[in-house]
Amino acid sequence: MKGYRHAASGVLVPLAALAFWQLLSSMGWVNATILPSPGAVLVKWWAYLRPLEAFDPNQGSYLKWCFTGELIQDTIGSLYRVLVGFVIGGGLALPLGLAMGYSRVAYGLFNPLVQVLRPIPPIAYIPLSILWFGLGNPPAVFLISIGAFFPVLMNTVAGVQNVDSIYLRVGRNLGASRLTQFTRIILPAATPYIFTGARIGMGTSFIVVIVSEMIAVNNGLGYRILEAREYLWSDKIIAGMFTIGLLGLGIDTLMSRLSSHLLKWHRGLEQG
C-alpha cells in the first residue's frame, strides 16, 4: 500500500509537467516549431524508432530488419563508442591507479602530471583529437577515454590509499606475502572506490559521446539532434534528448545494480 502511494507520488510531478506542456501547445501559446506538443514528439519518436524501409525477406531476417531504424542505429553507434572509450580509458586508469595508490614512488612520479592534466575538461581536447585522429570514431573514442580515465584513476588511487591498515596487519599476522596482500586484501578492499570511479567515469563518457558526435561523427544520438536542428525539427530534437536521458538512466541503473550485487558485503550500500 505504502509502496503504491510512493510510486504514485513519484509520477505526480512528471504528469503535471506533461499536462502543462500539452496545455501550452493546445492553447497555441507557443510556436510549434519552438516547442512541439508532447503528442507530436511521441509521433516523431515512433517514426524515428521504426525501420525506414518496408520489410524485405531478401535483405535478411525479420529481427535484423527491426534494428534498421534510425534511432536504434544511432543508439548502437553511441553505445559502441561509449563502451570502447570507457574500456580503454578505465583500462589504462586502473593499473596506473593501483600502482599510484600502492607505491609512494609511483605516486610521486605520476601525481604532478595527473594534477596538471586532470582539470582540463575532455571537451578541451576536441581540437587536438581532430588534428590527431581526423574524423569518425577514433577522435570520439579518444575523447571518451579521457573522460573515463580521470574518475577511475582518482578513485582507484584513493581506494588503495584508504585501505584500513588493520587489514594489512591481519594479513601479515596470518602470513600473507606481499603479492597475496595486494591481490586478496588491498584489491578487494579498494573495490567500493573503484566501482564509484567507474560509475562516475561512465557518466562522463556518456556526456562526452554526445558532444563528440556533434563534432566529429556523422551518426549517433548527438549527431542526430544537431542534424535535426538544421531542419528545425524540434520534435526530433526532443525525442533524441529523451532517448539520451533514458539511456543514461538505464546505464547508471545497470552500473549501480552491478556494483551492489558485487559489493553485497559492503556496509555503505545497505540501508541501516
Next chain:
Amino acid sequence: MSDAATHISIQGVHKVFESGGQEVHALRAIDLEIPRGQFVCLLGPSGCGKSTLLNAVAGFSLATAGTITVDGKAITEPGPDRGMVFQEYALFPWMTVEQNVAFGLEIKGTDKAAIQEKVASLLAMLNLTDFRKRFPKDLSGGMRQRVAIARVLALDSPIMLMDEPFGALDALTRRNLQDELLRIWTELKKTILFVTHSIEEALYLADRTVVMTYRPGTIKRDLMVDLERPRDVASPAFNALKKELSHLLMEEQSRHNQAEFKGAAVD
C-alpha cells in the same frame, strides 16, 4: 637463561617512539618469562604500553632494545605462529565467515579438503556453523569476535595474542566469550598473552596477571592467580585480589590523569 618450559621470553625490552617531537618511553626494562600453556593477562591503564608490548611480541613494531624470543628464536616480523585477535575484530568484510576462517590456511597452500574439514570443525567449536555464509556486517560484535578467534585458531599457532578482544562487547556477551575462550584454552593448551584494562577480566581468565605502570611502562606487579576454575567473581578470595589490583591500578591511573592535565595545560 630460559629453560625448556619457557615459551615466550622477554628480556630487557625498551621501546621508545617519537610523538609530537618528543621522545616517549613506552616500555622500560621489561623482563617476562612465559611458560608454555600459561594464560597471562597484561593489565594497566591506557598508555601503560601493554599494547605496545603485545605488538612487539606480534612483530608489528619491534623493540628498540632488548630481545623477545619464542622457543629461543628472536622475533623479527609478524607470523602465523603468533595469531593475533584485535579489539576491532578486523575481519575482512568482503569475505564470508567461512572465507575469513579459511584465509590463513589458503595462503599457506593447504589442500582444499583439509581446509574444509578444519574450517567446519572450528565453526562448530565456536557455534558459528549456521552463520558460515554470512558477511561480517551482518553479525553482532560477539559473533564477529568468535570469527576472529576461529581465524586465528585455524593457523594452529601455539601462541595467541589478544588485544582487548572483548573490550567493545556488552557484559553478558563478554562473559560468554570469556568462558568460551577458557574452554578453548583448556582444550588446545595454547600460550595466551591477553591485554585488558579490566581487573575482573584479568582475574577471571588468567593464570598470571602482570600489572604495568603508566609511562614509562614497567612491570609493577607480577601476580599468580591461584584460584580454582571456574572462578566465582563473588567469592571473598576473588574480591580480595580485585581490591589489591584495583589499588595498584588507581595509582597508575592517577599518574595518567596528571600527565594528561599537564599536557592539556601546555597546549
